[in-house]
Amino acid sequence: MKMLLDKMKPPRSKLPLSIVAVVVCAFTFIGALYIEDAGYLNFKAKSCSKQEPTPHSHESKRVEQNVSSSVEDDLLEDVDGDGKEGFDPDSCRVYRGKWVFNASVEPLYSDTSCPYLDRQVSCVKNGRPDSDYRYWEWQPDNCILPRFDPIGALEKLRGKRLMFVGDSLQRGQWESLICMVESSIPADQKSMRRGRSHSVFKAKEYNASIEFYWAPFLVESNSDLHIKPDPNDRILRVDSVFKHAKYWVGVDILVFNSYVWWMSGLKIKSLWGSFANGEDGYEELDAPVAYRIALKTWANWVDSTIDPNKTRLFFTTLSPTHMRSVDWHNKKGIRCYNETQPVMEKNFWGTGSDRRIMDVVTSVAERMKVPVSFINITQISNYRKDGHASVYTETQGEVLTDEQKADPLRYADCIHWCLPGVPDTWNRVFYAYL
Numbered sequence: 001m002k003m004l005l006d007k008m009k010p011p012r013s014k015l016p017l018s019i020v021a022v023v024v025c026a027f028t029f030i031g032a033l034y035i036e037d038a039g040y041l042n043f044k045a046k047s048c049s050k051q052e053p054t055p056h057s058h059e060s061k062r063v064e065q066n067v068s069s070s071v072e073d074d075l076l077e078d079v080d081g082d083g084k085e086g087f088d089p090d091s092c093r094v095y096r097g098k099w100v101f102n103a104s105v106e107p108l109y110s111d112t113s114c115p116y117l118d119r120q121v122s123c124v125k126n127g128r129p130d131s132d133y134r135y136w137e138w139q140p141d142n143c144i145l146p147r148f149d150p151i152g153a154l155e156k157l158r159g160k161r162l163m164f165v166g167d168s169l170q171r172g173q174w175e176s177l178i179c180m181v182e183s184s185i186p187a188d189q190k191s192m193r194r195g196r197s198h199s200v201f202k203a204k205e206y207n208a209s210i211e212f213y214w215a216p217f218l219v220e221s222n223s224d225l226h227i228k229p230d231p232n233d234r235i236l237r238v239d240s241v242f243k244h245a246k247y248w249v250g251v252d253i254l255v256f257n258s259y260v261w262w263m264s265g266l267k268i269k270s271l272w273g274s275f276a277n278g279e280d281g282y283e284e285l286d287a288p289v290a291y292r293i294a295l296k297t298w299a300n301w302v303d304s305t306i307d308p309n310k311t312r313l314f315f316t317t318l319s320p321t322h323m324r325s326v327d328w329h330n331k332k333g334i335r336c337y338n339e340t341q342p343v344m345e346k347n348f349w350g351t352g353s354d355r356r357i358m359d360v361v362t363s364v365a366e367r368m369k370v371p372v373s374f375i376n377i378t379q380i381s382n383y384r385k386d387g388h389a390s391v392y393t394e395t396q397g398e399v400l401t402d403e404q405k406a407d408p409l410r411y412a413d414c415i416h417w418c419l420p421g422v423p424d425t426w427n428r429v430f431y432a433y434l
């Protein structure tokens with residue numbers, strides 16, 4: 001691991017610094033953020049003034065239809081004994097609700113108790129002094145989200161392989177889930193093997209595995225393992241997923257995501273056919289266009305390979321970034337630095353959540369034969385400007401120095417989330433649907 005990190009050190013001088021305020025869908029250069037063993041994710045936040053919440057046209061109709069049934073649902077019995085009584089996955093719109101502060105509910109783990117957390121997200125270890133961010137509970141408006149039950153979750157996974165596939169945000173969700181269950185498993189009954197692209201946690205007495213597979217674009221790119229620090233150098237094989245997908249065969253529960261790597265703000269260099277045909281044969285496409293093509297490639301693979309009677313398919317919707325404090329009217333703020341409270345404005349939607357990408361995922365999934373269950377975390381997480389690692393993270397394998405911490409404009413990570421923290425709630429949602 002250490003060697004890998006050293007090899008991937010990009011030249012310091014390439015770190016961009018300037019923040020240029022631009023209007024209406026122009027791009028704002030934000031900087032380069034370190035993605036642990038994955039190198040640098042060059043990221044640009046967009047300021048797109050047209051991103052006001054749109055009226056929930058067909059959405060609201062569906063909700064009305066479901067109001068009457070949700071009362072009945074509260075009376076459902078807990079037949080499985082997994083603490084999920086009262087939760088009906090078909091009628092609950094989990095993403096509509098609010099964060100409620102509740103200091104009496106302790107997280108199931110800490111970054112010192114759980115041995116599987118990356119330093120990148122171990123905020124307390126990295127010096128984060130405030131603690132409120134760990135005590136917010138998500139409460140949907142019209143249903144009760146079951147509490148996460150470690151044993152209940154392990155029972156659901158008995159005899160199964162669960163695999164998270166995607167980027168470092170997905171890795172965070174994977175680590176969160178493992179940490180939420182691992183203290184219920186005796187030391188000699190669990191194991192962890194970390195690999196460059198495939199990592200496996202095993203719960204032996206349950207014959208269950210919880211795995212992670214690194215594929216930040218889902219489709220193949222020249223920047224999957226040997227990260228190209230400059231987004232300009234990245235080329236995607238938008239019609240090719242097999243190199244990664246062969247590792248997904250035989251898994252019982254697959255959970256995908258892909259978002260933030262598409263948001264470098266430049267055109268996506270999209271190649272059809274193999275790299276051997278010449279790396280110059282690419283087309284430059286807007287991110288949502290390239291994303292749609294890639295996701296269709298992924299969907300075709302799923303529909304032609306996955307037996308829905310054997311395998312369940314989930315997709316975690318995009319994880320918002322909080323790069324622009326003006327989004328939440330903090331004009332003097334520096335990204336998410338020093339934020340210790342969620343946004344309280346109902347339906348808050350920042351510029352770090354690209355609706356076009358949300359829409360692509362929904363429309364591609366609608367046309368698939370294999371049903372996709374969404375872990376719809378975007379709105380939930382949009383409120384949580386306080387949940388990011390900020391300066392309590394690492395860069396190139398080292399915890400930020402005090403000097404670096406004092407330079408949040410350059411170093412605050414407002415993409416990744418502290419653990420324990422917001423991804424625990426994603427897994428609470430996931431558990432409700434499991």
Ligand SMILES: *[C@@H]1O[C@H](CO)[C@@H](O)[C@H](O)[C@H]1NC(C)=O
Pocket residue numbers: 100101102104105
């Ligand atoms: C906080 O959590 C406890 C334990 O689950 C619960 O009894 C209590 O009602 C919660 N308080 C609020 C304000 O939700």
Ligand SMILES: *[C@@H]1O[C@H](CO)[C@@H](O)[C@H](O)[C@H]1NC(C)=O
Pocket residue numbers: 159160161207
């Ligand atoms: C353990 O789980 C795997 C699938 O992950 C399955 O193929 C195997 O039969 C299981 N073994 C036992 C003893 O249940």
Ligand SMILES: *[C@@H]1O[C@H](CO)[C@@H](O)[C@H](O)[C@H]1NC(C)=O
Pocket residue numbers: 307308309
């Ligand atoms: C899945 O199971 C159903 C009912 O048992 C069956 O009708 C269907 O053909 C199966 N689908 C596949 C792809 O095997």
Ligand SMILES: *[C@@H]1O[C@H](CO)[C@@H](O)[C@H](O)[C@H]1NC(C)=O
Pocket residue numbers: 338
């Ligand atoms: C961050 O918060 C600390 C403590 O509340 C305060 O002293 C400091 O001035 C804040 N820094 C910025 C840049 O807002």
Ligand SMILES: *[C@@H]1O[C@H](CO)[C@@H](O)[C@H](O)[C@H]1NC(C)=O
Pocket residue numbers: 059095317362374376378379
């Ligand atoms: C996810 O939640 C958003 C609201 O944040 C909603 O508009 C969208 O329809 C949901 N997507 C799915 C697939 O449920």
